[in-house]
Amino acid sequence: MIRTLTISPDPIDEAALVAKRRMSQGMGAAVYFAGVVREMEGERALKGIDYEAFRAMAEHQFHLIFAAMKQRWPVESVRVVHRIGFVQVNEASLWVEVIAPHRGEAFAACQFLIEEMKAKVTIWKRGIEETAA
């Protein structure tokens, strides 16, 4: 299983990532998820979210999740990009691609990855309000 992980402050160029997809002729399904910063969090209007990472542990925990995916599904490739630092409303903070032979596997593995990430990967967010300097 090919594993590609990027944790970076750079904007996520989804089109370029999609254009770089590689999948073998036995693969039939590619599932993507883009998590985008929303304007409202609770009652507060945000201009963005600041993401902080304990990077070495975040990378390790992502790789533990990838290993668990490989155990459960015949995934050929997983690519994950997580932004850190300030991410403006309407921009993607997370991008995931999962490639598998069939649709059900790809969807299940992609959702598993995101749920496990939200429980284990050492990244935190802090809402930056519209009115902040």
Added chain:
Amino acid sequence: MIRTLTISPDPIDEAALVAKRRMSQGMGAAVYFAGVVREMEGERALKGIDYEAFRAMAEHQFHLIFAAMKQRWPVESVRVVHRIGFVQVNEASLWVEVIAPHRGEAFAACQFLIEEMKAKVTIWKRGIEETAA
């Protein structure tokens, strides 16, 4: 809910489609599915699949599914592209984008759309074997 449906023999330019995404500031999740023609179908090596559509009915049935999605989930936008005619192995025959406020809704609505499509949309496939003229 914005509904964009394309049934066409043209190759699906996923990167261009992703680059054209529009989502409002209340939306947090974009889920994509690309269905790609696989080399093997049963025991036969394929060079591709020929897709035939009863187009007027296929479009109508897609729109019924979109209406059912709108009833069930707060989806802001759905885009579907289905190729017809010959689609070579390793090329996408189906592309779906679902945009919703939250991840769970977007994944559920996207999978619902594909499952309903496979039951109701009047498109048929015929494997074209590697050895065929």
Added chain:
Amino acid sequence: MNVNVQFFSYFKQLTGTSATSEALPEGATVAELLTALAARFPKLRGGEKSTLVAVGVEYAAKDQVLREGDEVSVFPPVQGG
């Protein structure tokens, strides 16, 4: 009355045609149309359970009553994606 019939997918190979018309008594149902078609096109026989029928762009149940000039489509299970 007459209804127009179009076939899709391998039903075109089974019948040797993509379209035909069928003369039926007034009040005939989809099921009666399928019986008439199976008489004319023997290769359609035996597959009735997995045969789908539409009138216009809507799926039709086997007991739906047909009307003069209906555009009926007859096809095997769909396979998009």
Added chain:
Amino acid sequence: MNVNVQFFSYFKQLTGTSATSEALPEGATVAELLTALAARFPKLRGGEKSTLVAVGVEYAAKDQVLREGDEVSVFPPVQGG
């Protein structure tokens, strides 16, 4: 023995620092470290149930025994995505 401690997220605000070190008796556990930290940084008190601890890059249970020089991280629930 001494262990090095780093804080993440709002634990840095609660403690006023991003890193410290703590002197503990030999054989002390993660739970004992948290008790010692809560004594030094009163704003950490009361949040123990939702406090996560790692040694190196692995999550550590509250009864894990610490060793001289361990790099311990203390933080609230993660929130990636």
